[in-house]
Amino acid sequence: MNFSHRTKVLLAFAAIYLIWGSSFFGVQLGLKSFPPFLFSCLRLFIAGMALSVFCVVRKEPFPAFADIKKHAICGLVIFI
Numbered sequence: 684m685n686f687s688h689r690t691k692v693l694l695a696f697a698a699i700y701l702i703w704g705s706s707f708f709g710v711q712l713g714l715k716s717f718p719p720f721l722f723s724c725l726r727l728f729i730a731g732m733a734l735s736v737f738c739v740v741r742k743e744p745f746p747a748f749a750d751i752k753k754h755a756i757c758g759l760v761i762f763i
Contacts, residue, residue: 686694713722738745 710722713726716722717725735745737743
């Protein structure tokens with residue numbers, strides 16, 4: 684299919700609208716079932732697993748343990 688520039692822009696905005704809108708809707712539903720901190724942990728865990736699977740499928744190297752440790756410490760410091 685050969686779309687015009689205007690059609691591509693409209694499809695891009697529709698995708699952004701649907702993706703972000705469904706994200707907010709999912710958070711709203713999730714917070715009715717889980718406490719906020721647990722729900723946040725679950726979301727980040729699922730995202731991390733999805734990225735790990737993506738890296739394995741694409742045969743990308745995992746980060747070094749030192750990098751993971753450094754970023755984990757920074758992530759924990761944010762909560763303080």
